[in-house]
Each structure stands twice: as C-alpha cells, then as structure tokens.
Ligand SMILES: Cc1ncc(COP(=O)(O)OP(=O)(O)O)c(N)n1
C-alpha cells in the first residue's frame with residue numbers, strides 16, 4: 001500500500017452529521033479525500049439490513065471516485081459486500097484472525113495508542129496504523145487520553161516506514177505539525193462531516209496534505 005493513500009482519510013457514520021450522510025460523503029469525495037472508512041456505531045447507528053444498504057451505497061459512491069472503501073470493526077459485512085479493506089482496534093477481532101479471513105489485496109489497518117501496540121501491529125503485518133487520539137475528541141465515547149504530537153513522534157521512531165495516519169480531534173491547522181511528527185496523513189471525522197461545506201473542507205485538507213508532501 002502506498003502511504004500517500006492515507007493523505008486525507010475520511011471516516012463517516014450516519015450519526016456524525018446533521019445532513020444526508022450520502023451527500024456529505026459525495027462532497028468529501030469531490031473535494032479529494034484519498035481513502036474512506038464507514039464507521040457506523042454509537043447512538044442511533046444503523047444495524048442489520050439498513051446498515052448493509054447504507055454501506056453498499058457508500059461503496060458505490062467511493063468507487064465512482066476511485067477511492068477505496070473500508071469498513072470499521074464489522075468484518076462480516078465487509079466480506080459480504082466486497083469492501084476494499086477493514087480497520088480494527090485493540091478491542092476488536094484480533095488482527096491476525098482478520099488477516100486470515102480477508103483477501104490478500106485488502107487494506108487492513110490497526111489502531112495504536114502507544115509504541116507497544118504499534119510495534120505489534122507492524123510485526124503482525126498491518127498495512128497501516130491509525131495513531132491516536134492525538135488531540136481531544138468528542139466523537140469517540142471510549143477514546144483514550146490524547147497522546148499529542150510527541151506521542152506520534154515516538155511511535156514513528158519505533159516503526160520505521162510503516163504507514164501512519166493520525167486521528168482524533170484533527171483540524172486543518174494541525175496538518176503541518178502532524179506531518180512533521182511523522183504522519184503520512186490525517187484521518188478526520190468532525191472537521192469534514194460537520195463542516196457547512198464538506199467539499200471545500202476536504203479540498204483544503206487535500207491541498208495542505210499534498211503541499212506538505214512535496
Ligand atoms: C484510521 C483509524 N484509526 C483508529 C480508529 C479507531 O479504531 P478503534 O480503536 O477500534 O475504535 P472505533 O473506531 O472502532 O470506535 C479508526 N476507526 N480508524
């Protein structure tokens with residue numbers, strides 16, 4: 001997997017916006033997000049057939065824009081609808097088991113909050129790690145204490161060139177510091193999903209991320 005695919009990694013669930021989630025996703029894709037994760041959990045989250053239908057619509061949109069479509073946590077759904085990958089955390093189905101169930105070409109990401117988790121994910125063969133929360137976030141109810149840019153830097157020092165995406169409370173102005181601390185990209189929910197202009201916001205994230213990488 002090319003690390004540049006992580007440049008602007010947008011995550012969305014239906015409860016992360018007051019707008020039509022499919023419109024928000026399409027705008028974000030038009031703005032230039034490079035990777036997408038469907039993360040349907042928490043209050044009012046869709047389940048069963050409704051969740052599946054939403055996932056299928058989101059996958060269709062992502063593919064129209066040539067953006068890989070990943071699913072958070074729900075490996076069964078990802079396999080059923082033919083996603084392009086999955087993301088799992090430390091409390092989810094173990095990575096090694098997930099890897100053995102999924103096609104070789106899939107992108108499989110793992111969360112890491114500290115150096116030990118990051119090193120283990122690298123040894124296990126994760127395609128990338130989602131490192132955070134970097135800053136405070138209201139989006140994830142069970143989020144750990146923020147690790148800051150120093151925490152990210154320490155993890156980068158331990159994992160060599162393993163692709164890293166930073167996550168948690170990220171706003172546009174954070175990109176430069178995060179790239180400097182070793183992130184290949186940023187993973188965002190609120191800054192795009194609750195923006196009045198998701199397309200413009202996604203475009204700015206892409207522009208900044210791209211500028212920094214050149
Ligand atoms: C890119 C990325 N990084 C981290 C996470 C968090 O995963 P997890 O710790 O399993 O928490 P939930 O998102 O499942 O609540 C992520 N989803 N994506």
Ligand SMILES: Cc1ncsc1CCOP(=O)(O)O
Pocket residue numbers: 132133136137138139140143167168169170187188189190191
């Ligand atoms: C899923 C997740 N994992 C760590 S923080 C977080 C939430 C990120 O959302 P936001 O960009 O709104 O802070």
Ligand SMILES: [Mg+2]
Pocket residue numbers: 072073087088089092
């Ligand atoms: Mg999870």
